[in-house]
Amino acid sequence: MDKQPLVIERDYSRYEVKEPDEFVYKTKKGLSKEIVEEISKIKKEPKWMLEFRLKALEHFFSRSMPTWGADLSKINFDEITYYIKPTERKAPTWEDLPEGMKRTFEKLGIPEAERRFLAGVEAMYDSETVYHKIRDDLAKQGVIFCDTDTAVKEYPEIVREYFGKIVPPNDNKFAALNSACWSGGSFVFIPKNVEVKMPLQAYFRINSQQMGQFERTLIIAEEGSKAHYIEGCSSAVYSADSLHAAVVEVIAKDHAHFRYTTLQNWSNDIYNLVTKRAHAYENAIVEWLDANIGAKVGMKYPSVFLLGKNARADILSIAFAGNGQHQDTGAKAVHIAPNTTSTITAKSVSKDGGKTSYRGLVKIFPGAVNSKSFVRCDALILDEQSVSDTIPCMEINESKVDVGHEATVGKVNDSQLFYLMSRGLTEQQAITLIVNGFFDAFTKELPLEYAVEFNRLIQLEMTGTVG
């Protein structure tokens, strides 16, 4: 068969609602002590937070860029605007948002989703949360879901107890940058034994160009609680790159069950450098479902520290890299307590010269007896231009454990393709179907509406014609 290359272009039109720059305030380009002080002043923060920011900034300046992972050499920290305030105050209803923002979120379907199946919504636009709401019955049970800036003012004791404790500012260069410049993000508090049945949703939108979005999310799931948090994101498309460096901290106390789902769909001009980490205590379950479809460069390794007996971590990491994209993603499971379990499943697809890398760590401390960990990585490479790396690392410092790892890298199975095409599908349709099936482990875990959205995203990615 004379095979011709797939011509694939990413159709991002649904997400590319570019509104004119709407903001009430922005700092000047570049990063300095003054800029950080200015951000803190605008937010009217307590002194401890300013000190936290400045200490983190010092660390950011002193720390060198990571030499491993994706190529970050093109980031120009001087050309980035570190804070853009889109509105004067948060809108109590969607109607109260400025027109452009309202249009954006409506087109993305967020208000619609809120009405239909969400327990709460937070919407962030550039540097600030512009809307947040939680269902009244949940608020009455003591569930808190708001932006982190509000939480610093209204729940200072809780914030101060946990903020920066899971991901300290000196954890890595971009955690330090976030700690210095953070703005927005979600604060979630689920009280003891409360189960939030519908998902809580956060949506992050970058509208301006050459900006840095540094949302900061802190989640506390008290003993025996259960909740599911979903975040989505997208951005207007520009020729100059923007930076998104988030920090997410999750604490799952004894018997808590927390699921965190990410559908990362940035445009291909965003550097997505995110630190996500959870602490899981006795019998707690933490699940990261992490899908990375967009961004120019992504470096993200959601991790779980298993600190209490019988704690469990399930991490599912999906990556899709097209032309000009490098998804350097993976996961970390750190077993500190006995009888802890972790499973990591990573699936990646690269095409049109894209690159996927799985980078992971399983570390078992002495004394974490009867720990079990299993890691599975599969990579599909769809064409000759694309590449994939698998870099797992296992540090086993305890003998009474079971640790396993399996990985495969290759192309779409010829016999599957032949079978589907013999049934009348075009090559394009057949490959799309196979790729969707490859990601099945992820989509079947999503709420239905999101599964549909995800499949559509992949289809968009795969749209093209066989010439």
Next chain:
Amino acid sequence: MIVESFLQSVKDRNEPGWMNSKRLNAFVKFSQTGMPNPKEEEWKYTDVSKIELNNPKFGIVDIAIKSSSDKVIALPMKEAIKKFSDIIQKHFLISDSDKFVSFVHSFWDNGIFVYVPQDVDGGTIYSSIGNSTTPTYSLVILEKGSKLNLVEENTSNEDQHFSSNVTEISVKESAELNYFPYQNPSNDLCNLHYKRAILERDGKINWFVGMFGSKLSRWKIETLLNGENAECQKRGIIIGNHDQHHDMITKTFHMVQHTKGNTEVKGVLTDNSFSVYRGLVRIEKNAQQSDAYMGSHNILLGEKAKANSIPTLQIEANDVKATHGSSTGHVDEEKLFYLMTRGLDRNEAENVIVEGFVGSILNKITLEDVREKFKSIIIEKLRK
């Protein structure tokens, strides 16, 4: 080390001019390069800072070679460099990737030289290197269509030293080498080896590597599959007891299409011993239709035993099959209990399980006496 005394030593060797200049270049590199740093990924888990490279106490290296065929050339490197300078020059390719390689390059004194002419079945060569701090350089050349079994035992000549070796192997078109290097000196020593094989089309190499002895040992084993249908099988056994530290690196580079690589390393760690296995399979862009497997498996017998593994795949081509599997665990108590009900004591029961575990590699060792040797070393090491 003072430059003058180095220059004098080079002069005293009475070697061909090209080798003198190689040594000089290497010495310059050696002087300019710092010790490997734990910040470098490949040295992250192995601390070599205590090894004294700048003022080494050189000793004697003993080489013993026994060849079953008179059609092959097999002799100590010290003699070979004078008799076969041209052949050696053509195959001496090593580049100074770190301070240890430059060290060997500058100061090597002896080693093994093997040359198998075209279409010759070289039978089996048994070689033994009695190491000292003086480094060794070995060169193995298999001409087109030739065959060879090469057994290489690494022992020790002195009580206290670290030994280092670089071995270069050239497997030409359709040649086939079975190579059995192993080390089993006492647990007081350090040894660092770097072995690299380059294969031409239809060439084949089977590595059977045994890492048994030494306090600290680090072996880096590389294979370049430079010709179509070249095939590399790497099988390794790591046995650790007491405070031993084993570091094994295997790298397989698929440079052209239709190449095949298979790596399987098994480790058994007792007491406080530690092992790190770092594997790399790299498939280059034009190495389509290549097939690669890498497996690393460990059993931790000692409560304080540790094992790290980093099996990395770098895949630049799409029409390939690349997989790896890895596992680390302890011996199943139920299995032990079963064996113990059959009258074995705990140690014996463990040995039975270990034998089954490493058996999958031992059984593939094509030379019976090497297989028996490996087996007896393993049993001896695991005896409590």
